Amino acid sequence: NAGVTQTPKFQVLKTGQSMTLQCAQDMNHEYMSWYRQDPGMGLRLIHYSVGAGITDQGEVPNGYNVSRSTTEDFPLRLLSAAPSQTSVYFCASSLQGSGANVLTFGAGSRLTVL
Amino acid sequence: RKEVEQDPGPFNVPEGATVAFNCTYSNSASQSFFWYRQDCRKEPKLLMSVYSSGNEDGRFTAQLNRASQYISLLIRDSKLSDSATYLCVVTRYNQGGKLIFGQGTELSVKP
Numbered sequence: 379n380a381g382v383t384q385t386p387k388f389q390v391l392k393t394g395q396s397m398t399l400q401c402a403q404d405m406n407h408e409y410m411s412w413y414r415q416d417p418g419m420g421l422r423l424i425h426y427s428v429g430a431g432i433t434d435q436g437e438v439p440n441g442y443n444v445s446r447s448t449t450e451d452f453p454l455r456l457l458s459a460a461p462s463q464t465s466v467y468f469c470a471s472s473l474q475g476s477g478a479n480v481l482t483f484g485a486g487s488r489l490t491v492l
Numbered sequence: 493r494k495e496v497e498q499d500p501g502p503f504n505v506p507e508g509a510t511v512a513f514n515c516t517y518s519n520s521a522s523q524s525f526f527w528y529r530q531d532c533r534k535e536p537k538l539l540m541s542v543y544s545s546g547n548e549d550g551r552f553t554a555q556l557n558r559a560s561q562y563i564s565l566l567i568r569d570s571k572l573s574d575s576a577t578y579l580c581v582v583t584r585y586n587q588g589g590k591l592i593f594g595q596g597t598e599l600s601v602k603p
Contacts, residue, residue: 411590413593418500419595420494420579420593420594420596421536421579421593423590423591468535468536481536481538481591483535484535485535486533486534486535
């Protein structure tokens with residue numbers, strides 16, 4: 379099992395550029411989410427999805443879009459990158475119900491916006 | 493005030509030492525509690541759940557105090573391999589089970 383796969387692992391963008399961080403899981407997990415991690419801030423939830431076709435905002439959704447057309451994929455789109463979006467991004471998934479609290483994380487995507 | 497707060501450390505301890513981390517949470521509706529471990533520049537991984545009666549997993553003991561709204565993690569006989577950042581995590585089922593992470597406590601175990 380591959381688990382949760384994120385691409386790219388590293389990316390450098392210029393201010394104003396757009397890009398998509400990809401996330402795919404092969405565990406048939408209903409729940410998927412995106413976090414960003416900044417020094418001293420812990421992990422902050424950006425967007426999450428409880429199933430295909432359903433998405434919702436987390437703590438810090440501004441500047442990001444998501445969609446969930448399939449159970450497996452949950453891409454995160456940066457519409458117009460800003461230096462404040464320089465961060466490490468983690469995608470995570472879990473089962474619903476009693477398994478909902480055990481998140482499996484991807485290896486992370488390190489994004490630098492110049 | 494952050495919903496989940498931890499002492500960021502770093503905690504520098506010698507091998508064999510016992511070290512304890514505390515974590516406080518502000519929302520009394522929090523219902524589930526966990527400790528995750530994160531190695532440098534890697535993804536977080538579940539270390540253990542925290543149950544109301546307290547629970548142990550080898551050298552690790554987790555406790556929950558709902559009245560005072562804090563959880564703790566005790567590591568006995570520290571190993572070099574325990575060096576990592578420990579993340580306190582809570583969930584609230586009235587918000588779709590979203591996990592709220594503390595900022596993490598860094599532990600460095602020295603020879």
